[in-house]
Amino acid sequence: MFKNGNSTVKSIFTPFNVITGIIVLFGLVLTVVRFTGGLAAVSNLSDYNPWGIWIGLDLLTGVALAAGGFVASAAVYIFGMKKYHAAVRPAILTAFLGYALVVVALSYDVGIPWRLPYPFIIQQGTTSVLFEVGICVCLYLIVLFLEFSPAALEWLGMKKIRSLVHRLTVVLTIFGVILSTLHQSSLGALFLIAPSKLHPLWYSSYLPVYFFITAIIAGLSMVLFEGALCHHLFADKLDEAHKQEKDQIALGFGKAASWVLAGYFATKVVGISADNNWHYLLTGYGLWYLTELLGFVGLPCLFYAIGVRERRLTLIRWTAGWTVMGIILNRLNICIIAFNWHLPASERYFPHWMEIGISVFLITCGLIVFKYVVSRMPVLYSHPDYKETH
Amino acid sequence: MSISRRKFISWISAGCTSLICTTAHGAKKQFKGYPDSFGILHDTTICIGCRRCEDACNSVNNLPAPEKPFTDLSILDKKRRTTTKAYTVVNKYENKDKNKASVFRKSQCNHCLEPACASACFVKAFKKTKEGPVTYDPKVCVGCRYCMIACPFEIPTYEYDEPLTPRVMKCTMCHDLIKKDKLPACVEICPTGSLKFGKRDALIKYARERISKFPDRYIDHIYGEHEMGGTSWLYISNLSFNEMGMREDLGITPAPELTAGALGAVPVVVSLWPVLLTGIYAINRRKEKLAEREKAEAVSSAVEAAKAGREKVSLDKVRGSDG
Numbered sequence: 001m002f003k004n005g006n007s008t009v010k011s012i013f014t015p016f017n018v019i020t021g022i023i024v025l026f027g028l029v030l031t032v033v034r035f036t037g038g039l040a041a042v043s044n045l046s047d048y049n050p051w052g053i054w055i056g057l058d059l060l061t062g063v064a065l066a067a068g069g070f071v072a073s074a075a076v077y078i079f080g081m082k083k084y085h086a087a088v089r090p091a092i093l094t095a096f097l098g099y100a101l102v103v104v105a106l107s108y109d110v111g112i113p114w115r116l117p118y119p120f121i122i123q124q125g126t127t128s129v130l131f132e133v134g135i136c137v138c139l140y141l142i143v144l145f146l147e148f149s150p151a152a153l154e155w156l157g158m159k160k161i162r163s164l165v166h167r168l169t170v171v172l173t174i175f176g177v178i179l180s181t182l183h184q185s186s187l188g189a190l191f192l193i194a195p196s197k198l199h200p201l202w203y204s205s206y207l208p209v210y211f212f213i214t215a216i217i218a219g220l221s222m223v224l225f226e227g228a229l230c231h232h233l234f235a236d237k238l239d240e241a242h243k244q245e246k247d248q249i250a251l252g253f254g255k256a257a258s259w260v261l262a263g264y265f266a267t268k269v270v271g272i273s274a275d276n277n278w279h280y281l282l283t284g285y286g287l288w289y290l291t292e293l294l295g296f297v298g299l300p301c302l303f304y305a306i307g308v309r310e311r312r313l314t315l316i317r318w319t320a321g322w323t324v325m326g327i328i329l330n331r332l333n334i335c336i337i338a339f340n341w342h343l344p345a346s347e348r349y350f351p352h353w354m355e356i357g358i359s360v361f362l363i364t365c366g367l368i369v370f371k372y373v374v375s376r377m378p379v380l381y382s383h384p385d386y387k388e389t390h
Numbered sequence: 391m392s393i394s395r396r397k398f399i400s401w402i403s404a405g406c407t408s409l410i411c412t413t414a415h416g417a418k419k420q421f422k423g424y425p426d427s428f429g430i431l432h433d434t435t436i437c438i439g440c441r442r443c444e445d446a447c448n449s450v451n452n453l454p455a456p457e458k459p460f461t462d463l464s465i466l467d468k469k470r471r472t473t474t475k476a477y478t479v480v481n482k483y484e485n486k487d488k489n490k491a492s493v494f495r496k497s498q499c500n501h502c503l504e505p506a507c508a509s510a511c512f513v514k515a516f517k518k519t520k521e522g523p524v525t526y527d528p529k530v531c532v533g534c535r536y537c538m539i540a541c542p543f544e545i546p547t548y549e550y551d552e553p554l555t556p557r558v559m560k561c562t563m564c565h566d567l568i569k570k571d572k573l574p575a576c577v578e579i580c581p582t583g584s585l586k587f588g589k590r591d592a593l594i595k596y597a598r599e600r601i602s603k604f605p606d607r608y609i610d611h612i613y614g615e616h617e618m619g620g621t622s623w624l625y626i627s628n629l630s631f632n633e634m635g636m637r638e639d640l641g642i643t644p645a646p647e648l649t650a651g652a653l654g655a656v657p658v659v660v661s662l663w664p665v666l667l668t669g670i671y672a673i674n675r676r677k678e679k680l681a682e683r684e685k686a687e688a689v690s691s692a693v694e695a696a697k698a699g700r701e702k703v704s705l706d707k708v709r710g711s712d713g
Contacts, residue, residue: 035553036553037551037553038549038550038551038552038553038556039548039550039551039556040550040551041551041553043550045535045548045550046550047471047472047473047538047544047546047547047548048471048544050535050536050538050539050548051535051539074667077671078667078670078671078674079670079674080671080674080675080677080678109534110532110533110534110535111531111532111533111534111535111548111549111552111556111557112531112532112533112554112555112556113532115513115530115531115532115533116532118513118530118532119512119513119532122513122530123513123514123515123530124513124514125511125512125513125514125515127508127509127646127649127653128509128510128511128512128536129510129649129652129653130510130512130534130536131512132653132656134512170671173667174663174664174667174668174671177663177667178659178660178663178664178667181659181663182656182659182660185652185655186652189649189652189653190536190539191539192648192649192651192652193506193509193510193539193540193645193648193649194539194540194542195641195648196542196637196639196640197539197542205651208652208655
């Protein structure tokens with residue numbers, strides 16, 4: 001195998017393995033508690049607060065951060081920006097693992113997980129935004145699987161099927177963009193039904209548009225953030241072409257992120273004006289809203305622009321991390337912090353430590369699979385047999 | 391690669407279309423409930439807070455017995471909400487005017503004409519029946535709890551402590567009894583007539599008459615006539631509804647309408663996106679091909695020019711040697 005010669009017999013007890021091993025063991029215990037004791041045994045979910053961090057963090061944020069898949073593949077295969085090709089495979093892999101994790105997290109969150117296919121096979125609740133989200137996520141998971149499969153097939157040496165799937169690239173990308181447009185925006189549309197519960201500053205009829213734009217921002221930033229991490233952690237896997245393209249990607253995606261953030265900032269201001277919510281800005285929630293808008297949208301927009309203009313790659317990468325934090329903050333605000341703002345503190349939700357534990361467990365599982373795949377399959381480098389076909 | 395004008399225009403148009411679709415709304419028709427559907431009118435001015443409705447509800451639905459008996463009225467001092475063990479609760483609200491007595495209000499599912507829970511459910515577990523009650527089918531429920539997010543009255547509750555078969559629990563308006571021409575259990579037992587069962591239209595008419603006959607006794611508002619598009623349960627009171635923990639800022643838009651616009655955008659995206667994206671792809675492909683051809687032509691012409699130049703030089707050399 002390409003470049004695999006140097007990773008020969010090493011001790012199993014590397015720091016990564018020990019730490020993730022402990023987390024996984026612990027997570028399995030929590031899993032048993034969850035499915036024998038019910039949701040009440042592991043979570044602080046209540047009748048007032050039916051959705052907690054499994055929805056706010058694992059689902060809403062997970063799906064947003066997995067948007068890199070459709071953003072990168074659309075840029076390269078549809079908009080013809082071939083010089084960013086190196087970004088596609090890692091982004092697709094992250095997206096696939098991200099969506100798979102979402103489904104796993106959902107089976108912890110819903111009361112009767114084995115009925116998850118019911119909306120498709122028993123009764124279709126077509127009036128529900130959640131139905132649309134479900135069907136799109138389900139289809140997109142299949143699309144992502146197919147989009148990633150060439151990497152696995154190259155690894156397995158199955159050339160014929162690989163070239164067959166490879167020919168579908170453009171069609172799959174178009175499908176991916178359609179499905180992503182629909183469900184990324186619909187995750188925001190989920191909250192349209194609860195204007196009386198979500199704080200007016202976050203509630204807007206533009207919620208679907210906001211969610212879609214922030215998904216693009218999240219996708220662009222995740223490609224950069226993750227690229228920077230991979231560069232440190234899997235430096236031995238990157239081939240020359242990928243190393244060279246990396247800086248190009250940082251400048252190009254950073255520029256795009258800066259523009260999209262500027263556009264998002266503008267639509268947010270339009271949203272506040274449309275609902276005439278200015279007077280809320282000076283309340284406690286208003287200051288928190290301003291923190292999000294200025295600190296996690298305005299600031300990264302500026303820093304990306306400076307980074308690109310002055311070609312400061314480190315600044316761009318730190319900004320990418322900061323923007324990702326902003327996306328997490330935004331989703332948590334809408335799903336948890338600004339949701340049920342009208343209730344007294346005693347009725348509000350704060351996650352149980354076991355809820356956090358299960359989230360950490362699931363993310364750790366994702367990391368393990370990512371590491372496994374990246375160290376075996378041609379994700380961060382081109383397979384020597386297929387260099388010309390890209 | 392710099393951004394070409396064509397690419398820029400294609401991006402702008404993509405952005406505009408997405409904005410248009412998300413703001414587009416379907417044609418609106420007002421649904422005023424099923425004709426001749428039933429409702430219950432709760433006149434809070436007559437309620438004495440005896441909790442017998444809670445008792446009757448508990449036994450008709452086979453719910454577990456409470457810790458303290460229903461005759462214990464000290465419980466009314468604390469604000470309670472519906473739970474998996476109580477589909478209905480009565481709360482006491484002090485009158486700001488100290489001379490006036492405190493008011494009791496029974497809360498339970500309001501059985502909206504266009505229920506948020508039914509609109510939000512992705513497996514159609516909730517159904518607005520033509521008789522009036524909103525029913526729930528635990529046999530299909532996945533347990534996503536989006537109904538609880540959606541409900542503006544914060545009524546549905548969930549069996550969080552049930553590991554295998556948790557259900558959403560809420561008032562059924564005694565649908566089974568109504569179908570047998572019987573009264574809902576709470577109405578049947580109410581000793582003061584604070585709960586009145588009947589056709590919703592007739593109840594509204596009756597409530598209006600009461601209000602106009604006793605203008606000092608009632609606030610001029612029937613809660614539930616228009617709230618969230620109207621509910622099968624209706625309330626009249628002498629204390630403002632806000633003061634009784636009933637939100638007056640819910641508006642009159644039925645819940646399904648809140649998400650109709652976003653759902654209406656789906657077919658637009660599905661039909662437009664493929665055309666748009668394929669178009670952008672095709673334009674880029676063509677540009678690439680043209681660039682390749684131009685490059686090939688430039689190279690070949692350069693080669694030819696070089697060849698011609700060399701020939702000329704060699705010819706000149708020949709001529710020179712001749713001369």
